[in-house]
C-alpha cells in the first residue's frame with residue numbers, strides 16, 4: 001500500500017526490525033493477554049503482536065489506515081476501533097474483554113498527543129497491567145528522572161506517583177519513515193497495585209507541585225510563600241533552602257497530606 005504519511009496524525013512509521021523486536025520482547029505478549037495497541041499505522045508492531053496473541057485490539061484515527069488494516073487482517077483477529085485515542089473509553093473496553101482482569105497497552109505514539117494521552121490514560125490505571133510506549137526521548141527522560149537531576153520536575157512527580165517506570169531503549173530518527181526531528185525512546189509504565197504514597201486530596205497535591213515548581217531556580221521557602229513557613233517546612237523534616245527538584249514524590253505527598261489535614265484552604269487562598 002502506498003500511504004503518504006500524514007503529519008497531522010504524527011505518522012512516523014517504524015521500519016527498524018531490531019527496534020520492533022525490542023518493543024515486542026519488552027511487551028512480552030502471552031497467549032492469554034488482552035492487548036490494545038494505540039495507533040497501529042501500517043502494522044509495524046501490529047503484525048508481530050498478532051503472531052503472539054490470537055486477537056488484538058487497535059485504536060486508530062486515520063480512516064485510510066483503517067481500511068488498509070481491514071483488507072490486510074481478518075476481522076476476528078484484528079479488531080479495529082476507528083477512534084481518537086484521546087477520547088476512547090479504554091476502561092469499558094478493558095472490562096468487557098477481561099472482566100476482573102487487566103489489559104496491556106502498547107503504542108508508538110504520535111508525539112503531538114503524547115502528554116494529553118498520558119493524562120487521559122491516568123484514569124484507567126485500575127484496568128491496566130502495563131503500558132509500553134514510544135515517545136520523544138526528552139519526555140521519557142523527564143518521566144523517569146530521579147530527584148535532584150535536571151530532568152526531574154512536575155511530569156516526573158505526577159507520573160511516578162501513579163506508575164513504576166523504566167526506560168527501555170533509545171531510538172534514533174533513522175529507525176522511522178519519515179524520520180522525526182527528535183530522538184525517541186521506549187518507556188514501560190506499570191500502575192502501582194497499591195499507591196506507595198497516597199495523597200489524601202489528589203487535587204491539592206497537584207496544586208502544591210505546581211506551586212513548588214513555579215520558579216525552578218528558587219527555594220521552597222520562596223515558592224511556597226503563603227502555603228508553608230520555613231519553620232513549618234523544618235518541622236515536617238524538609239529543608240526550606242532546598243530547590244523544588246530536591247524533593248521526592250514521598251516528600252511532596254507528605255507535605256500535601258499535612259496541608260490537606262491541617263490547612264486545606266491555604267493553596268486556594270493564595271491563588272485567589
Ligand SMILES: C[S@@+](CC[C@H](N)C(=O)[O-])C[C@H]1O[C@@H](n2cnc3c(N)ncnc32)[C@H](O)[C@@H]1O
Pocket residue numbers: 009010011012013014015038039040041042043044045059060061062065083084085086107108109110111113
Ligand atoms: C507514530 S505513528 C506509529 C504507527 C505504527 N504503530 C508504527 O510504529 O509504525 C502513530 C499512529 O497513530 C495514529 N494516530 C494519530 N493520532 C491518533 C489519535 N488521536 N488516536 C488514535 N490514533 C492516532 C496515526 O494515524 C498513526 O497510525
